[in-house]
């Protein structure tokens with residue numbers, strides 16, 4: 141089991157019971173969702189729980205890296221369907237997954253429940269169909285939400301955005317701020333999906349079933365999204381746990397679905413400190429041939445060394461590098477290193493890495509924050525335009541490419557971060573956040589405490605009352621919390637906000653107060 145950097149300790153003050161029950165976990169079958177689910181699985185395993193991962197055959201996890209888990213797959217036709225789906229409509233494939241997986245998942249879960257007692261089911265927020273199955277089979281479901289709290293809040297405004305016609309506004313209005321959520325511009329909302337109604341339907345289903353769950357785990361930390369946490373706690377009346385960044389406990393490398401090219405580390409070893417632009421757009425995004433060519437020109441024109449992950453299939457209609465501008469590789473020579481996939485966390489942690497040009501998937505964003513690497517942002521779809529606004533306008537740890545992919549703008553944005561004085565302020569802000577991450581994961585820190593509360597208040601409780609029906613479990617939990625509050629047991633009471641008024645903190649978007657409902 142691979143850990144990354146200075147992994148925080150996972151030893152509680154209380155002894156771990158020798159035999160704990162099984163937890164069944166079910167990720168959404170995409171890299172950005174599998175990574176945090178397996179990181180959480182490793183954390184729970186370290187606490188003595190037995191882990192079974194249910195998964196689709198499509199994007200099946202690499203089991204050899206997890207000999208301590210049990211894996212159970214069910215058949216699906218997703219690999220046949222995925223390439224026929226609209227590229228910029230994430231709702232399309234999640235809708236398909238949520239309808240086609242119901243029966244095989246139920247059969248698989250029922251079989252496992254017949255074998256031995258199980259503490260709870262933990263499934264990805266996007267796999268909303270699992271709540272009904274969990275209710276039917278009378279097992280508590282916890283949700284893992286793999287995006288930011290800010291995304292959770294902003295997605296709540298999508299129905300209003302549709303009613304007010306923001307998705308249909310002409311280009312002239314793209315720069316206008318959305319009145320209900322001024323951080324976002326109209327063009328950000330439009331970028332979320334090419335099929336707004338499909339996206340709204342997906343988000344509504346996902347949020348309703350999260351509200352019906354027994355609790356929600358977010359891969360974030362309280363100090364990063366204080367005011368968003370407050371809103372989420374008000375909107376989702378179930379226990380909320382902010383345990384992240386999960387990647388600080390266990391690296392994403394063990395769950396990589398694509399082989400990571402490790403030669404990049406020796407290439408980075410030959411580069412000067414903080415001199416390299418690292419470029420990667422994650423596992424899902426696709427770009428056009430002309431966008432790819434603008435990227436290439438923009439990178440070359442900076443004159444700076446770059447490490448570029450070009451995932452096969454990222455350029456629509458190309459196998460790999462065929463669409464590069466003529467003689468590009470000869471022109472950039474040793475200054476450029478292009479690979480298909482790499483050990484991203486290690487790259488970000490490498491002293492030679494100076495900035496990360498990213499699509500702002502939530503894992504990539506957290507990984508960049510954890511290593512203190514400033515970002516150049518090119519969000520493409522779903523939560524990415526929302527995350528990018530937080531990165532650039534709230535936390536002020538990056539620069540946004542406002543107008544897509546255009547070589548001059550690309551070159552200028554990279555130079556703002558890497559060379560200009562502006563970059564110093566951005567680096568200072570991200571170092572401040574990096575320190576907050578480390579604090580939140582140490583004994584007494586917010587994420588560390590939240591994990592303890594999840595373990596003792598919830599997972600243990602589920603174990604005790606496994607045979608009792610769901611309704612009774614929920615009553616029991618409320619009673620326990622009532623008792624703990626009455627008794628002044630601070631481990632079980634609500635968190636007070638951490639003082640972040642050190643003068644150096646990046647601005648927060650909302651006015652923050654306390655966090656009723658967060659653990």
Ligand SMILES: O=c1ccn([C@@H]2O[C@H](COP(=O)(O)OP(=O)(O)O[C@H]3O[C@H](CO)[C@@H](O)[C@H](O)[C@H]3O)[C@@H](O)[C@H]2O)c(=O)[nH]1
Pocket residue numbers: 170171172173175286287392393396400420421422423424425449480481482483484485500501502503504505507521522523524
């Ligand atoms: O060469 C590479 C490039 C990436 N990664 C890893 O792949 C993951 C990528 O995750 P993420 O940055 O979240 O991007 P996506 O793969 O695009 O993730 C999907 O899932 C995320 C979590 O819900 C969302 O935030 C994104 O918008 C959605 O596209 C990260 O852990 C990276 O470390 C590698 O290991 N090697």
